[in-house]
Amino acid sequence: MPFALCCMSHSPLLDLNQPSPDLQAEVTDALKRARTFVDEFAPELVVTFTPDHYNGFFYRLMPPFCIGAAARTVGDYGTAAGPLDVPRDIAAGCAEAALAAEVDVSVSYDMELDHATAQPLQILFGTLDACPVVPIFINAAAPPLGPVTRARRLGEAVGRFLAGRPERILLIGSGGLSHDPPVPALGTAPAPLAERLVSGRELTADEERRKVTGAIAEAAALAARSSSRIDLCPDWDRAFLGIVGSGGLDTIDGWSNEDIARHGSGAQEIRTWVAAYSALAATGPYEITDRYYHPIPEYIAGFAVTTALPATRSTGS
Numbered sequence: 551m552p553f554a555l556c557c558m559s560h561s562p563l564l565d566l567n568q569p570s571p572d573l574q575a576e577v578t579d580a581l582k583r584a585r586t587f588v589d590e591f592a593p594e595l596v597v598t599f600t601p602d603h604y605n606g607f608f609y610r611l612m613p614p615f616c617i618g619a620a621a622r623t624v625g626d627y628g629t630a631a632g633p634l635d636v637p638r639d640i641a642a643g644c645a646e647a648a649l650a651a652e653v654d655v656s657v658s659y660d661m662e663l664d665h666a667t668a669q670p671l672q673i674l675f676g677t678l679d680a681c682p683v684v685p686i687f688i689n690a691a692a693p694p695l696g697p698v699t700r701a702r703r704l705g706e707a708v709g710r711f712l713a714g715r716p717e718r719i720l721l722i723g724s725g726g727l728s729h730d731p732p733v734p735a736l737g738t739a740p741a742p743l744a745e746r747l748v749s750g751r752e753l754t755a756d757e758e759r760r761k762v763t764g765a766i767a768e769a770a771a772l773a774a775r776s777s778s779r780i781d782l783c784p785d786w787d788r789a790f791l792g793i794v795g796s797g798g799l800d801t802i803d804g805w806s807n808e809d810i811a812r813h814g815s816g817a818q819e820i821r822t823w824v825a826a827y828s829a830l831a832a833t834g835p836y837e838i839t840d841r842y843y844h845p846i847p848e849y850i851a852g853f854a855v856t857t858a859l860p861a862t863r864s865t866g867s
């Protein structure tokens with residue numbers, strides 16, 4: 551049951567926009583260090599806590615949490631499309647553990663997921679199917695959202711279950727931190743798009759083009775400080791990283807959804823980090839082994855990468 555954790559921001563613009571060469575080099579280096587960390591750990595199982603952005607989950611049935619017993623990624627924003635190698639029995643065990651802990655998860659045997667799931671797997675492993683993966687969807691984009699403490703309780707329940715498994719397990723949290731990307735909302739989207747947020751129909755080629763050019767334009771406006779959307783919030787991001795680094799995850803229980811939303815609609819994705827770190831914390835004390843952070847408007851992201859391991863116990867004298 552050895553554990554390791556890697557939490558990272560994702561961005562659909564990672565391969566589409568260029569921040570300054572120095573900043574790009576920093577990000578490349580941080581992601582390379584994360585990959586080396588994972589290589590050295592050599593996981594036999596990945597459990598990924600991941601959101602979606604109306605690419606796999608829609609309002610025809612929008613669960614707060616869903617555990618995939620069979621899943622694939624859809625290949626949005628140029629990320630890989632294809633099946634994940636999901637061990638059904640372990641996915642079912644995670645779901646049973648969550649339900650026993652009174653966290654009402656759904657299960658899916660036909661889960662579709664987007665860049666939020668594919669990007670970290672591609673960055674850390676090169677491919678989607680290098681390692682068995684249990685995907686755990688946490689709704690962060692589609693209101694109503696439950697309190698953030700539910701993500702902590704989900705993570706704890708999954709962590710306690712995984713502690714009884716024999717595999718080397720990598721926990722991934724994908725998302726955050728502060729950011730306000732132009733993801734459509736049911737209440738404000740024009741009628742054909744609002745209908746799609748319910749039905750999940752394919753985007754037309756024109757809608758797809760406008761989605762990508764719109765995100766690129768929004769990033770440019772954010773970098774030029776001419777965007778009307780919520781700005782990145784480095785102080786809040788650093789405070790959040792401090793909390794997960796100190797292990798005081800229950801501090802976040804006091805954050806209301808409105809508090810979190812003040813740092814952008816995408817800031818709700820911190821739920822994935824809270825769940826992943828809570829899963830690790832449920833197995834014992836942990837320590838951060840690497841941490842990178844930079845606010846990057848070109849990616850519309852308070853961009854962070856952290857890795858962590860169970861704390862090495864002092865043997866005393």
Ligand SMILES: O=C(O)CCC(=O)/C=C/C=C(\O)C(=O)O
Pocket residue numbers: 560561562603604605666725726729731732733734761816819850
């Ligand atoms: O239908 C759409 O427009 C979806 C757009 C989308 O997928 C945007 C994603 C943004 C992030 O992943 C993010 O900034 O966290």
Ligand SMILES: [Fe+2]
Pocket residue numbers: 560601603666725726816819
């Ligand atoms: Fe996202």
